[in-house]
Structure formats: structure tokens, C-alpha cells
Amino acid sequence: MIVSLKSEELKVGMFIDLSKSWFENPFFKTKFQITSEKQIRSIMKAGIKKVSIDSIKSSVKIEGLKDIKIENDQTPITFDAAALEEERNKLQIIEEEEVEEVIKWEPEKFMDKALIDAVFDKGLPTDTRSKSVYQYSLEMMDNLFKHPEKSNIKATKEGIRQIVDIILTEDAISSNLANIVSLDSQTFTHSVNVGLKSILLAKAMYSDSHGHDMHELGTAFFLHDIGKIDINPAILDKPDKLTDEEMEEIKSHPHKGYKILNDLDLMETDFCIVALHHHEREDGTGYPAGIKGADIHPYARICSISDVFDALTAKRSFKEQKTPIEALTIMKNEMMAHFNIDIMRSFVLLFKQD
Ligand SMILES: [Fe+2]
Ligand SMILES: [Fe+2]
Known part of the structure; x- marks a missing residue:
């Protein structure tokens, strides 16, 4: 037509x-x-x-x-x-x-066809489909961080777009995904958890508005830590406390990520800026710029809440893994100055079980 x-x-x-x-x-x-x-x-x-x-x-x-x-x-x-x-x-x-440059999204090259079929098979039970969407996202991001070439970053955008489509159009899958808990703290798992939780949060916040390109936003959320591809893996995976120098290198990932996305022209600045601002905090105690409140882009303020939540609930060798309830309680009681109160309120509601 x-x-x-x-x-x-x-x-x-x-x-x-x-x-x-x-x-x-x-x-x-x-x-x-x-x-x-x-x-x-x-x-x-x-x-x-x-x-x-x-x-x-x-x-x-x-x-x-x-x-x-x-x-x-x-x-x-x-x-x-x-x-x-x-x-x-x-x-x-x-x-x-x-x-x-031929850019194609070809998930069948690195994941099972059965998994791909399950993601798009609306005849399957919601629980099975939700787990498939999560697994598909994990394999997609695992593949991206193993092969972070420009063409693969561009191709993966199409995979993210498909996942965002399911979240936007299928509420039952969305509700299930909110309660899937991460099993480890690897960058690709973290990217999926933050990507999914952030897009669920954006969906809850912007459902009445057409002013936000949710597909671009989903890409921004999934790729918020893409700058870590330029950080020494030994530092990223170090199980012990980081030295000041190592911490400085870690803190360079927002800038690096922003530059990668911007140089690739993957999306507009409003979306690339999620990578740059996602470690900024409402009270100005974040990095890299130490900006405050409304100076932090709203999309990054969404991402920062999911980001901290996942850092608390992920299993790490040097600290105790928190349950979702424990993590939300810590964020509310001890870290609230870091977050926007309205966004935090919407985030807590994502976990409400009917
Ligand atoms: Fe980060
Ligand atoms: Fe992150």
C-alpha cells in the first residue's frame, strides 16, 4: 500500500x-x-x-x-x-x-533458530516468551560485546528495535520482564538488564506521549555502557577493589560511549547523551561532569536508576547480592539524593505484582 x-x-x-x-x-x-x-x-x-x-x-x-x-x-x-x-x-x-557498508541483523548466525522463533511466536505461554525475549537479548548483547565492530553495533540496533517492539505492544511480556532477575554482573548481562528495565520505565512514563522515539531510546539504554569496549577487560573484571588509577579509567566509559555512538551517527544527540550522563547524579555527586538535576538529560536519569538497581542486584564476588526489594529499599533510604523522585516512584511501581 x-x-x-x-x-x-x-x-x-x-x-x-x-x-x-x-x-x-x-x-x-x-x-x-x-x-x-x-x-x-x-x-x-x-x-x-x-x-x-x-x-x-x-x-x-x-x-x-x-x-x-x-x-x-x-x-x-x-x-x-x-x-x-x-x-x-x-x-x-x-x-x-x-x-x-551492508548492515544486516542476522541473529541466526549466532543463536538457535528455536530461540528466535520462540521470541516471535505469540502462541507460546507468556512466561516462555518472556524468558525467550530475555535470553535473545542476552545472546544479542553477548555477541555485540564479543564483536564490537561498527557494523555490528549498527546491525544490533535492529535486534534491539525488535525487542522494544515486543515490550511496547505486549503488556503481559513487559510485566514478566520486570521481574526477571540477573544472574551475573558481566557487561552484556548488565546491558540487557538496564536496557529492559529502562525501556519498561520509559514506557510507563511516556505511554500517553508521542514525543519520544521509544525505539531510539531502547537502543540508547541497551548501549549505555558501550564505552566499556574501550576499557581494559582486566580492570572491568577485577574482583577486588579498584585502585584510584583504575577507577579513573572506568570513569572514562561515559565519554568513550558517547563518542562511539556519536561518531557512528547511530542516533540523535538526545539519545547518545544517555551514555554520557548515566553516571551523573541529581545532587551533583556523579561523573564525568558532576552536573545536577535538570542539567542531566531526562533519558539518562531514567537509565541511572535502572543502572544502580542492577549493580545492587547483580552477583559480584566482593559484595553481597541484594534482592530486588532490598535494592529498592537501599536506593530509597540511602541513595535518594542521587535520583529524581518522580522517576524513582515510577520505577518502584514496575515491580508491583498483580
Ligand atoms: Fe556505566
Ligand atoms: Fe551501566
Whole structure:
């Protein structure tokens, strides 16, 4: 089906038809699948307000498809000629680079087909599916931290998108996932726990709003510690107390993560900033910048709560593992100055069992 969307509603994966005329768009072709946020920004910068989408050829679901009117092919596409020319010049290089890099999400290369099938089989009991979603997420992030190449980071974004889709659309799975407890403290397990809990929290907080791109946000949460790929593993895995020097190296991971995500152009700054701010604290006692309260991005304030919760509940050789209730109590009684009270309140409600 051909539908018409506003440029700001475009998503990576949509198959678009920009115009009948090559002269009216910044690209060197008129029909193609969007492969990067950069292309979407270029369409918007060029002043194109509406775009035709082929929903059959698109690899992403088009929200509210039933409500969108069928394009009658009469809608004029407005454009700014000077901006188009400028964007086209810039994009010549970008498009050539993108052709070189084939980015595909191929989970079947490193996980069982049965697991992949279980994640998407809506006929399975909720409990089985929830465990499958968790296991799928673990294997996805384990694979990413073992192979943290740029192309794999980009490909994994599609896997995260699928998991976020399930969380957003299937409440029974969401409720179950909130109560799955981590078994270890490895970076990939931690990334899954923080990714899942944070997106559940964002879903609870933003359910009435369309102003947040939950798929991008999910990616930001799952990748909040991606900077750890540039930290010496001996320091990350050290079972004993860290020296001051080792601690300084650990504290460089927010900056490193932000730079990786930003350099990759994986998502907009609002999302990359989760990696940079997730160790900042409401009272200014966090790192790397020691910023306070509203200066910390709201998305990072969500992430920081899940992050601390997982650090408390994960099993580590040098400290006692806390139960979820114990962890929430410690956070409320001893660490509340670190967190935003409203977000913390929503976080506690995630664990409410019906
Ligand atoms: Fe971190
Ligand atoms: Fe973390």
C-alpha cells in the first residue's frame, strides 16, 4: 500500500518514493529504502514536507496504517531548490559510503533458530516468551560485546528495535520482564538488564506521549555502557577493589560511549547523551561532569536508576547480592539524593505484582 507521511514521521527501514522528478529531491534516486537517520535529516533539511511510503517494501511497521489515507498521487511535494542542491552535494559522499557498508541483523548466525522463533511466536505461554525475549537479548548483547565492530553495533540496533517492539505492544511480556532477575554482573548481562528495565520505565512514563522515539531510546539504554569496549577487560573484571588509577579509567566509559555512538551517527544527540550522563547524579555527586538535576538529560536519569538497581542486584564476588526489594529499599533510604523522585516512584511501581 502506498501511504503519505510527514517527513518527521519517517523511520529507518521505510521504503520511500520522494518524487516523480529527480530534481525535486536531494538524492540520486527517487525510490529507495531509508538506511540511516542522516537520510531522514537530509529530507527534512531539503524542505520536503510529505513523502510517499510503500508499506509492502518497507521493513518496519508503519504506525496507525489503518488511519492513514491512501495516497492519491496528487499531493504536491514542496521543496527548497538551494537547500536541495546543498544536501545533494553532501549526500553524494555519504551515499557512496553507505553502499559499501551492508548492515544486516542476522541473529541466526549466532543463536538457535528455536530461540528466535520462540521470541516471535505469540502462541507460546507468556512466561516462555518472556524468558525467550530475555535470553535473545542476552545472546544479542553477548555477541555485540564479543564483536564490537561498527557494523555490528549498527546491525544490533535492529535486534534491539525488535525487542522494544515486543515490550511496547505486549503488556503481559513487559510485566514478566520486570521481574526477571540477573544472574551475573558481566557487561552484556548488565546491558540487557538496564536496557529492559529502562525501556519498561520509559514506557510507563511516556505511554500517553508521542514525543519520544521509544525505539531510539531502547537502543540508547541497551548501549549505555558501550564505552566499556574501550576499557581494559582486566580492570572491568577485577574482583577486588579498584585502585584510584583504575577507577579513573572506568570513569572514562561515559565519554568513550558517547563518542562511539556519536561518531557512528547511530542516533540523535538526545539519545547518545544517555551514555554520557548515566553516571551523573541529581545532587551533583556523579561523573564525568558532576552536573545536577535538570542539567542531566531526562533519558539518562531514567537509565541511572535502572543502572544502580542492577549493580545492587547483580552477583559480584566482593559484595553481597541484594534482592530486588532490598535494592529498592537501599536506593530509597540511602541513595535518594542521587535520583529524581518522580522517576524513582515510577520505577518502584514496575515491580508491583498483580
Ligand atoms: Fe556505566
Ligand atoms: Fe551501566
